[in-house]
Amino acid sequence: MDTVALTRRGLLLARATIAWNVVEGIVAVSAGLAAGLVSVIGFGLDSGIESVSAVLVAMRLSARLRHGEADEDRERRALRGVALTFFALAAWTTFAGIRGLMSGETPETSPVAIGLLTLSLVAMPVLAWAKTRVGRALDDPLILADAAETRVCALLSASTLVAVVGFTLTGATWLDPVGGFVIAAFAVREGLEAWEGELVEED
Numbered sequence: 001m002d003t004v005a006l007t008r009r010g011l012l013l014a015r016a017t018i019a020w021n022v023v024e025g026i027v028a029v030s031a032g033l034a035a036g037l038v039s040v041i042g043f044g045l046d047s048g049i050e051s052v053s054a055v056l057v058a059m060r061l062s063a064r065l066r067h068g069e070a071d072e073d074r075e076r077r078a079l080r081g082v083a084l085t086f087f088a089l090a091a092w093t094t095f096a097g098i099r100g101l102m103s104g105e106t107p108e109t110s111p112v113a114i115g116l117l118t119l120s121l122v123a124m125p126v127l128a129w130a131k132t133r134v135g136r137a138l139d140d141p142l143i144l145a146d147a148a149e150t151r152v153c154a155l156l157s158a159s160t161l162v163a164v165v166g167f168t169l170t171g172a173t174w175l176d177p178v179g180g181f182v183i184a185a186f187a188v189r190e191g192l193e194a195w196e197g198e199l200v201e202e203d
Helices: 004-034 038-065 074-104 111-138 140-171 175-195
Strands: none
Touching: 004 038, 004 111, 004 140, 038 074, 038 111, 038 140, 038 175, 074 175, 111 140, 140 175
């Protein structure tokens, strides 16, 4: 497969990521709010923020197909904004988790959240694998970085699913706040990467 065809495939995968994350974010936040599950709300917000990073990747690949140059300064500023949003998410999930532990409030179970997280846990590794194949074929660090980000999303799906299923099976209310703390840690990591501009580095 030639470079143009591979780049188009990379663009298609980036667009699929955007569409998935937007839908995933809306469903997760809605289900989390309905059940009072901090971890699920945090997962949904993280999905929404991740879609912004995928948009930047799609912009870069579109520019390449047009034989144009991407505005790296603008993308770096956008990534700094994304980073601040990740830090805000980390602060919120940490605060909400601590409040949940101190108040002892009991959230409700959410079959919708469990179904969504299970589906994400299946879909994200497949999407990451497809991106990795394209990235390696093109020797493209941008696409490979995006694939790594998608693998992180799969890990986040797994940790959130463990927290929600654990709470559903045992009724241990502390599992949901702890799941929120895990999301906060991931958000800080992703925020630092966005601040450093890793998605817009050429090497």
